[in-house]
């Protein structure tokens with residue numbers, strides 16, 4: 467039995483003050499919710515204040531990326547040990563916006579995932595096809611390539627801190643959600659690859675989140691699918707009421 471895992475990816479949104487307002491409300495309203503794991507992913511700038519505000523709560527703090535080196539001449543980057551120092555416990559790597567606009571590749575995502583895990587963070591490795599790739603019948607091949615890169619060099623010892631997020635690019639920020647059936651098909655394929663990679667027993671413990679226009683109205687149906695173990699939520703995580711409703715819908719299944 468996998469505990470559902472819901473993460474709010476705030477992307478490039480919210481000042482420190484706005485971040486604190488939102489997490490204070492989440493902390494107060496979600497304190498009694500059990501049977502689900504919850505995280506928020508603020509910007510690097512807001513992360514330390516958010517992590518501090520969430521201390522002692524049932525909500526964790528996640529970063530939106532993690533560089534592969536620990537320190538040195540890498541202007542603009544933030545490393546795993548620095549994220550741990552700032553209060554993060556999880557890191558998203560390989561988000562499609564990083565792949566699309568910032569040059570992340572299957573290979574660099576693998577390096578970032580290994581660095582996050584080496585620092586003691588959990589790693590949420592994102593995969594997902596574009597609309598052209600889906601229309602061209604290449605969804606599973608694209609996901610295979612991203613998965614192979616993202617998981618390279620990993621062994622079974624890290625499985626407890628590894629999460630895969632399937633986020634079809636055409637569903638991100640578009641209001642066009644994958645149907646539960648479409649998402650389940652890809653999730654089942656990812657699970658099959660995890661079986662091949664880590665063995666059935668370990669692979670069955672790895673959570674696979676769905677992301678792409680998740681809302682309170684569709685979260686329950688998505689998470690009811692056998693291989694969908696939670697959600698990576700963008701836009702709907704920016705309003706407390708929306709995110710709380712998604713967490714409660716996800717827990718309800």
Ligand code: 13P
Pocket residue numbers: 475561633637638639640641677678679680698699700701702
């Ligand atoms: P939306 O929920 O805004 O579609 O974003 C999904 C996403 O990219 C989460 O990482």
